[in-house]
Amino acid sequence: MLRKNAEAIVIQRGWLSRTSEAFKVRLLENAELLKFDTGHVIFAKGDKAGGIYGLVSGTLGIMAAPPYSTPRLIDIAVSGDWIGEDSFISGKPRRIELVAQNETWLLHVPLEKMEQMAELDPDNMRAFGVMSILGADSMLRLVHDLQKKSASARIASALHRICWATHIPVAVSQESLSVITTTSRKQVNAIIKRFVEEGWVETGYRSITVLNPEALKHHADEDMAD
Template structure:
């Protein structure tokens, strides 16, 4: 499949509009841009794998990625489906330790890579930049806690409603659409596919979501929030 024609400046312009990079000062953005390179990935192509030596920090420009970690039974568990503006790769880099998670492109995807040598050089020149990367680590840790909290919800209806809202928050430009098939969503939620289908059917019947081919649209956010908090 032919990828969109992206150049680095256009990619950085997208990242300046959302996510961690957008929250950095203009001077910091300029410094990071100087060490950035454009990367493209085909569907299911690995960005990096668990156990690998860190190869930088990655910002998601266009497309989407799957974040997975190895389970104790040797299988990978897909924990998160991230969209534009998401950054990852900082934790292992600054711990000088192997990657804990694997990242794969969920579709043709464009990313910006901040190379490790460049990051370390910038921090040596200005140690205050550590604060900016701490902010990224905090943001990703908060996301991880939200995902754990979601799986801890006993009620399936509440768990599904909560996860749909988390997914729409992670993909703010998707107009409420969660671009996940029901089998993929069932895996994220740790529920059986028949159980998920029944739950989505109830939510659709109530007018809270709309079902599409390989995706679900959140129609009534307040209605889903009411299910979570009732």
């Protein structure tokens, strides 16, 4: 992965795309480009406070749980997503866990670099705070999607949420999809087969490619209209 390509990807969508040009330049100057293999734990719940990670390519599993509970997969992060600002804001240990679902490239900004940026310019602190707002928005959508009554609507919502662009495979197994949509693997298998027949998605080895996001969204929204 070339550094210039990595930077081009993360400024196109997600949190960094909403920041000023000056902030983008300063943040990327402080970022390290890192590669992780499948199954690598980027950080775990309870780890000491650290910096943020921006996903360039690959897929990350987001694991979370209330205090004193075992983290479970709750969502999938895709290119352009940034995660880990909670330690910077609170100064406390990590509250979630990130696991590479396949070969993954990340841009990492260490905690001390973030603190230096915040001290240099108060507007930088505000820019970092926007990450938490976007994270809260994502959690609101996640809860909203899980409130849908039909399994097919929940699965359509999840695919629309995590497949940020058409014709780009996202590494997500049917087992993971069943967990984040609270459905059985048997249901997932049958519903994905139907979506393939409709021409909405294609499947590969432990991956799904969305072909028609509008159709998925329309199908998911029908559940809320009932």
